[in-house]
Amino acid sequence: MRRTTKALLLAAINLLAAAHGSANETDELVSLGKSKFELMCMACHKYEHGPNMLAPPAFAVQMHYENRYGEDEKAFRKAIVDWAKSPDPKKALMPGAIRKFKVMPPLPLPDADLDAIAAYLYHSNFEGECDPAEMERNRSAALQPASTLPDQN
Numbered sequence: 392m393r394r395t396t397k398a399l400l401l402a403a404i405n406l407l408a409a410a411h412g413s414a415n416e417t418d419e420l421v422s423l424g425k426s427k428f429e430l431m432c433m434a435c436h437k438y439e440h441g442p443n444m445l446a447p448p449a450f451a452v453q454m455h456y457e458n459r460y461g462e463d464e465k466a467f468r469k470a471i472v473d474w475a476k477s478p479d480p481k482k483a484l485m486p487g488a489i490r491k492f493k494v495m496p497p498l499p500l501p502d503a504d505l506d507a508i509a510a511y512l513y514h515s516n517f518e519g520e521c522d523p524a525e526m527e528r529n530r531s532a533a534l535q536p537a538s539t540l541p542d543q544n
């Protein structure tokens with residue numbers, strides 16, 4: 392009994408450490424993406440609605456891609472990368488924004504930069520926005536390790 396308890400404890404600690412490690416990697420990518428976004432995208436995509444907007448705000452872009460791709464982070468990120476390299480009105484998720492602002496000019500940055508930006512757009516919960524989909528995603532991410540617990544008995 393004691394032994395089992397100890398083994399379970401060790402498993403839990405390992406799990407926490409692993410979860411912490413991967414969370415840090417994501418955090419790093421997301422914060423890199425945030426700075427790239429502010430450098431490359433924010434000239435047009437602001438955080439808020441406002442006067443003289445040149446493009447839809449970041450949270451609106453996130454919302455449309457989230458509605459389409461849900462929790463499929465890989466597909467979400469790929470769609471953003473592909474779009475930025477060559478915006479194709481036929482693939483647009485925001486046709487109303489094209490009518491309002493005209494189609495976005497291509498921004499052929501290195502894939503790695505665009506992917507970091509896309510990771511930021513996926514993970515950010517754009518402060519002040521109450522975003523139920525994001526909350527659900529965080530909740531299921533937090534619950535995930537339980538099912539991957541190695542069987543110690």
Ligand code: HEC
Nearest residue numbers: 431432435445446475483484485488489492493494495498
């Ligand atoms: C020169 C202004 C400008 C810059 C800079 C810009 N965008 Fe855009 N973007 C737009 C406009 C205008 C739209 C809305 C019309 C459209 O969808 O093409 C848009 C729309 C988008 C969309 C939604 C496309 C759709 O309809 O599915 C994504 C995704 C996007 N931008 C990503 C980015 C990323 C990532 C960057 C930075 C690497 C960026 N944009 C930089 C002008 C810009």
